[in-house]
Amino acid sequence: MANFEFVLPPAPTKDIKVGLSEADLVRRSASNITPAANKLPEVAKLIDVSKCIGCKACQVACLEWNDKRIPVGENVGTYDFPPDLTPNMFTVMRYTEWVNPESKNLEWLIRKDGCMHCEDPGCLKACPAPGAIVQYSNGIVDFDHDKCIGCGYCVKGCPFNIPRISEVDHKAYKCTLCSDRVAVGQGPACAHACPTHAIVFGTKDEMKQHAEGRIKDLKSRGFANAGLYDPPGVDGTHVMYVLQHADKPEIYANLPNNPRISPIVELWKGVTKYAGLAAMGAFAVIGLVHHVVTGANRVTPEDEENAEKLTGSKS
Amino acid sequence: MTAYDVESGDQVHPGKPVTVDRYTAGARVNHWITAISLVLLALSGLALFHPSLFFLTGLFGGGQWTRTIHPWIGVVLFVSFLGLFFRFWQANLWKAEDGTWLARLRDVIGGHEERLPEVGKYNAGQKVVFWSMSLLIIVLIVSGFLIWDQYFAPYSTIETKRIAVLVHALAAIAIICVWIVHVYAAIWVRGTIGAMTKGQVTGGWAWRHHRKWLRELVVGKK
Numbered sequence: 001m002a003n004f005e006f007v008l009p010p011a012p013t014k015d016i017k018v019g020l021s022e023a024d025l026v027r028r029s030a031s032n033i034t035p036a037a038n039k040l041p042e043v044a045k046l047i048d049v050s051k052c053i054g055c056k057a058c059q060v061a062c063l064e065w066n067d068k069r070i071p072v073g074e075n076v077g078t079y080d081f082p083p084d085l086t087p088n089m090f091t092v093m094r095y096t097e098w099v100n101p102e103s104k105n106l107e108w109l110i111r112k113d114g115c116m117h118c119e120d121p122g123c124l125k126a127c128p129a130p131g132a133i134v135q136y137s138n139g140i141v142d143f144d145h146d147k148c149i150g151c152g153y154c155v156k157g158c159p160f161n162i163p164r165i166s167e168v169d170h171k172a173y174k175c176t177l178c179s180d181r182v183a184v185g186q187g188p189a190c191a192h193a194c195p196t197h198a199i200v201f202g203t204k205d206e207m208k209q210h211a212e213g214r215i216k217d218l219k220s221r222g223f224a225n226a227g228l229y230d231p232p233g234v235d236g237t238h239v240m241y242v243l244q245h246a247d248k249p250e251i252y253a254n255l256p257n258n259p260r261i262s263p264i265v266e267l268w269k270g271v272t273k274y275a276g277l278a279a280m281g282a283f284a285v286i287g288l289v290h291h292v293v294t295g296a297n298r299v300t301p302e303d304e305e306n307a308e309k310l311t312g313s314k315s
Numbered sequence: 316m317t318a319y320d321v322e323s324g325d326q327v328h329p330g331k332p333v334t335v336d337r338y339t340a341g342a343r344v345n346h347w348i349t350a351i352s353l354v355l356l357a358l359s360g361l362a363l364f365h366p367s368l369f370f371l372t373g374l375f376g377g378g379q380w381t382r383t384i385h386p387w388i389g390v391v392l393f394v395s396f397l398g399l400f401f402r403f404w405q406a407n408l409w410k411a412e413d414g415t416w417l418a419r420l421r422d423v424i425g426g427h428e429e430r431l432p433e434v435g436k437y438n439a440g441q442k443v444v445f446w447s448m449s450l451l452i453i454v455l456i457v458s459g460f461l462i463w464d465q466y467f468a469p470y471s472t473i474e475t476k477r478i479a480v481l482v483h484a485l486a487a488i489a490i491i492c493v494w495i496v497h498v499y500a501a502i503w504v505r506g507t508i509g510a511m512t513k514g515q516v517t518g519g520w521a522w523r524h525h526r527k528w529l530r531e532l533v534v535g536k537k
Contacts, residue, residue, distance in 0.1 A: 030366035030369060031366065128362075128363040128364070128366065128369065129369065129378050130366060130369055147378070148378075149363075149372070149377075149378030149379050149381065149382045150379060150382055150465075151363060151382045151464075152462070152464035152468065152476075153363075153480070155464070155473060155476070156462075156473060156476050156477045156480055161473060165464060165468070170379060170382075170383075170465070262474075262477050264477040264478055264481050265477055267481060268477075268480060268481040268484055272481065272484055272485065272488075273364065273365055275488075276364065276365075276484065276485075276487075276488040277365055279488055279492055280488060280491050280492060280495065283491075283492045283495040283496065284495055287495060287496075287499035287503075290424065290499075290503070291499075291502075291503055294424070294425060294426050294503075295426075296503060296505050297426045297428075297503055297504045297505060298505045298506075299505065299506050299517060299519040299520045299523050300519070300523070301519075303518075303519035303520070303522045303523040304332045304333070304517060304518060304519030304522075305519075306519070306522045307332070307333040307517070307518025307519050307521060307522040307529065308329070308331060308332070308333055308518060310333075310518075310522065310529065310530070310533055311327055311329040311333050311518060311533055311536075312329060313329040313330055313331060313333055313518075
């Protein structure tokens with residue numbers, strides 16, 4: 001029998017502090033705030049792609065906990081259902097049939113797609129509505145729907161193509177990492193439902209440690225490039241993957257290789273924002289100064305006389 | 316044949332003072348619909364451009380309404396400006412004296428109009444405003460449709476939308492600056508605003524600022 005070691009994920013930890021409030025915010029869209037002084041331990045969801053059997057229990061649990069329903073759909077030729085994230089479906093299993101060029105084995109790669117809860121969230125950076133997107137000190141990026149204006153800027157800011165705008169209430173939706181459950185010391189619904197412990201939840205440190213064990217196991221079984229997906233381009237994420245082929249994340253239904261906030265978004269939300277206001281202000285000020293310096297450009301009585309002469313007006 | 320810059324309704328009325336019809340009622344209504352649209356677009360757009368101006372959404376009934384209404388006002392402006400474009404484009408064609416006028420911008424700014432060539436209905440500055448507005452409005456409507464996600468989200472990629480939203484912001488900044496120049500010039504050059512309110516200017520104003528146009532009108536009358 002093969003060398004097989006089954007490592008259970010860590011039990012729910014006491015380190016996860018209960019309660020999430022305004023006082024726990026580190027970032028707030030379109031606002032200047034003082035980041036929370038007392039940081040909560042960072043949390044993370046770890047998705048072990050090598051353990052996923054594609055049962056979609058996580059999708060069901062997600063719908064159930066968030067009280068969402070999706071209509072009966074159509075078969076589009078893959079197991080993906082719905083075929084993409086929707087305003088109601090915050091997570092989707094993406095199935096890829098990949099032939100390993102070395103072993104010639106057909107590998108069925110199943111990646112649970114959804115919000116990655118970036119440490120440097122592009123959605124939050126792009127959002128123009130104060131407080132519509134917040135980031136808690138434990139790393140969770142959450143949408144406040146009362147403040148969302150439905151502009152879709154978060155869609156442009158996100159490097160993972162995650163937020164979806166509802167056609168019903170015109171607000172943006174995505175995975176909350178079950179912030180409401182985490183706030184009372186529970187793990188996300190998807191992790192709770194996963195029958196193979198492919199989805200586990202805890203502090204980010206614990207999850208990294210657990211991932212290490214998993215990667216060691218995968219490497220011992222021939223997956224030389226097994227590794228953790230915690231992309232540094234967005235300062236790490238609070239949803240991480242264990243990948244059998246971490247050197248090729250794109251084979252997992254186009255998981256970005258080196259995700260980062262688009263430079264175009266950085267330019268738009270960075271220098272443009274300030275230079276734009278400055279330019280408009282400068283034009284207004286130059287006008288004002290010019291008027292003070294040169295005075296009004298007035299028509300003189302001679303101008304009127306000349307016009308009268310030209311038109312042959314009788315005096 | 317009438318001169319390129321004489322528009323329909325332009326007419327000189329001898330008297331004391333001489334009065335000159337510069338804009339028809341239709342042109343004025345057309346102008347003010349465009350003007351109001353542009354101001355509303357600037358206010359609602361700036362509200363979503365910089366967090367410190369988000370409070371401007373209050374003028375439109377909140378953020379959701381601002382987001383909803385802004386593109387529609389854009390459509391109104393585009394259609395309305397199209398009207399202005401067809402009214403004014405011929406008189407805004409670039410002529411030899413415009414280069415000279417622009418080269419002597421120092422005298423323009425200093426108010427020394429005696430040192431400038433005689434110009435037609437529009438001087439080079441006004442022509443630059445006209446063509447900048449025309450170009451920027453095209454850029455804004457195209458980039459605007461690309462980010463009008465409520466109806467057009469599926470028709471472009473996210474990467475295209477990112478470029479569009481940046482281009483839209485830059486073009487908006489530019490058009491607001493052009494608008495400031497336009498409004499300031501109308502205020503600085505006294506006697507101008509009446510052209511767009513009453514439709515008339517005085518003969519002295521036309522003599523001072525658009526002498527070539529005045530001469531053409533006088534000749535046309537004889």
